[in-house]
Structure formats: structure tokens, C-alpha cells
Amino acid sequence: xxxxxxxxxxxxxxxxxxxxxxxxxxxxxxxxxxxxxxxxxxxxxxxxxxxxxxxxxxxxxxxxxxxxxxxxxxxxxxxxxxxxxxxxxxxxxxxxxxxxxxxxxxxxxxxxxxxxxxxxxxxxxxxxxxxxxxxxxxxxxxxxxxxxxxxxxxxxxxxxxxxxxxxxxxxxxxxxxxxxxxxxxxxxxxxxxxxxxxxxxxxxxxxxxxxxxxxxxxxxxxxxxxxxxxxxxx
Numbered sequence: 001x002x003x004x005x006x007x008x009x010x011x012x013x014x015x016x017x018x019x020x021x022x023x024x025x026x027x028x029x030x031x032x033x034x035x036x037x038x039x040x041x042x043x044x045x046x047x048x049x050x051x052x053x054x055x056x057x058x059x060x061x062x063x064x065x066x067x068x069x070x071x072x073x074x075x076x077x078x079x080x081x082x083x084x085x086x087x088x089x090x091x092x093x094x095x096x097x098x099x100x101x102x103x104x105x106x107x108x109x110x111x112x113x114x115x116x117x118x119x120x121x122x123x124x125x126x127x128x129x130x131x132x133x134x135x136x137x138x139x140x141x142x143x144x145x146x147x148x149x150x151x152x153x154x155x156x157x158x159x160x161x162x163x164x165x166x167x168x169x170x171x172x173x174x175x176x177x178x179x180x181x182x183x184x185x186x187x188x189x190x191x192x193x194x195x196x197x198x199x200x201x202x203x204x205x206x207x208x209x210x211x212x213x214x215x216x217x218x219x220x221x222x223x224x225x226x227x228x229x230x231x232x233x234x
Contacts, residue, residue: 002046002112003231007222010054015061015084015097018054018105025050025107026174033109033170047172049112051225051233052105053218056097059084060191063165066093070192083187090175092146092165093195100183100203102218103176104225110171113229117168121146123228124177128162130224131179131217137161137207147177147194150202159200160193161207179221180204181214 010018029047036044060071060083070093071085078085097103110120125141128148132139139161142152148162162179180203188201205211226233 002049002109004234005049005051005108005226005229005231007233008050008052009218010052012055012057012099015056015059015086018052018056018103019086019088022052022105022107022174026169026172029107029109029172030170033111033172047109048107049109049231050105050107051222052107053222054103054105055099055101056103057084058082058096058098058187059086060094060096061085061090062087062094063090063092064088065091067195070094070195071190072192073190081190083190088175090165090167092163094191095163095165095178095193096183096187096191097178098183098187100181100205100214102179102181102214102221104179104221105176106173106225108173108229110168110173113231115171117166120168120173121164121166124164124166124225125162126228127221127224128177128179130228131221132161132204134220135204135208135212137204145194145196148179149199150207159202160196161202161204163194179217181217182211 032047129139139148140152142149146164150159151157164177166175182205
């Protein structure tokens with residue numbers, strides 16, 4: 001079993017450029033998996049696993065199950081504010097990406113881990129939960145929703161700190177999570193985040209009342225993902 005993962009930090013990168021890069025790796029892994037079906041056992045080739053970290057300039061992305069009505073401004077206003085907008089092939093509704101938010105794209109061959117998308121998503125959440133714990137923030141899950149929340153069951157207080165939307169084909173994953181470290185939360189007022197109208201969005205900076213070092217958060221998140229998925233970096 002190939003429990004080795006290549007870590008890639010793309011830094012601040014245009015959303016479309018990162019999406020195309022994901023698609024390239026995603027297709028390479030799938031193509032190799034399909035080719036392996038026609039090879040004898042001693043000629044099988046390991047496929048790659050990749051964990052991509054990045055940040056994006058201001059952009060809204062709408063998942064394939066999302067409603068366009070959850071974008072609250074028109075194309076002219078998007079252009080005026082310098083915000084990109086893409087309809088994309090992940091699950092979920094609309095979300096925002098911007099500087100100060102760690103976006104994580106795992107390109108994993110789940111044959112090497114576990115072929116269970118529900119467990120995969122819960123394991124991603126677990127990495128974020130453990131990272132928040134290191135800063136004294138109590139992250140939790142919200143029944144019926146994905147991502148990581150604070151005070152999810154408290155009326156009027158529930159707020160999301162990490163959103164999630166994934167795609168999987170042939171047990172290969174792409175897209176992933178958006179973890180709010182210190183983004184400008186005002187951008188979330190221009191959408192109905194994840195299609196949820198009665199809950200707020202927050203960040204580590206807002207909860208801690210200071211700006212955490214995003215590179216330090218990345219290191220902790222990277223560590224917890226390797227622990228939760230039981231892999232090593234190459």
C-alpha cells in the first residue's frame with residue numbers, strides 16, 4: 001500500500017490555475033489506476049498521492065448542487081470588486097476563497113487508505129479539529145452538515161470556520177477544504193455561504209482576537225493530516 005504523499009504548497013495562486021493543476025494530477029492518477037487493471041500483479045504501478053495547500057485571490061465558487069441565487073451580487077458588481085466566479089465540479093453550494101484562508105486539495109487514491117467517502121470527509125474534518133485544539137478553539141461537527149463549526153447547537157451562535165466540498169471518481173479525490181485563518185469575512189456577506197441562511201462564518205483571528213501566523217497553522221494542519229490519514233510525506 002502506498003501511504004506516501006507528496007506535499008505541495010502553491011502559495012497565492014489564481015483559482016482557475018490551481019483547478020487546472022488539480023485536474024491534471026487527478027487525471028494522471030485515474031489513468032494509471034485504469035491502466036493497472038490490464039497489468040499482471042507484478043507489473044502494477046503505484047499511483048501518486050498529493051496534498052496541495054494554497055491561497056486564492058478573491059473568488060466565489062459554486063458547487064454542482066448549488067443554487068445561483070446564493071450569489072447576492074451581479075456580474076458587474078463582481079467585476080467592480082475584482083472577484084472571480086466559477087461554477088465547478090465539486091459537491092456543495094457556494095463558498096468564498098481569499099487571502100488568509102488555507103485551501104487544501106488532497107489528490108488521494110483512496111484504495112491506499114479506505115474506500116469510504118463519508119470516512120474520508122470526517123478524517124479531513126478531524127485534521128482541522130485537532131489543529132484548532134492546539135489554539136484552544138473547540139471545533140465541532142454539525143449534524144447534517146459538512147465542515148467544522150463552533151457552538152453548532154447553540155441558537156444564534158453557530159458559526160462555520162472550515163467549509164468542505166469534494167469530488168471523487170474511481171476512488172480518487174480532488175477539491176477539499178477551506179479553512180478560515182484570517183480572511184476578510186466581509187466577503188461572505190455577498191453570498192449565502194454553503195446555502196445556509198441561519199448560521200454565521202468565523203475565522204481563527206476573530207475567535208482568538210489576534211492574527212495567528214498562517215505558516216504556523218499550515219505546519220500544524222499538515223502534521224495532523226498525516227496523523228489522521230496515517231501517511232508519510234515525501
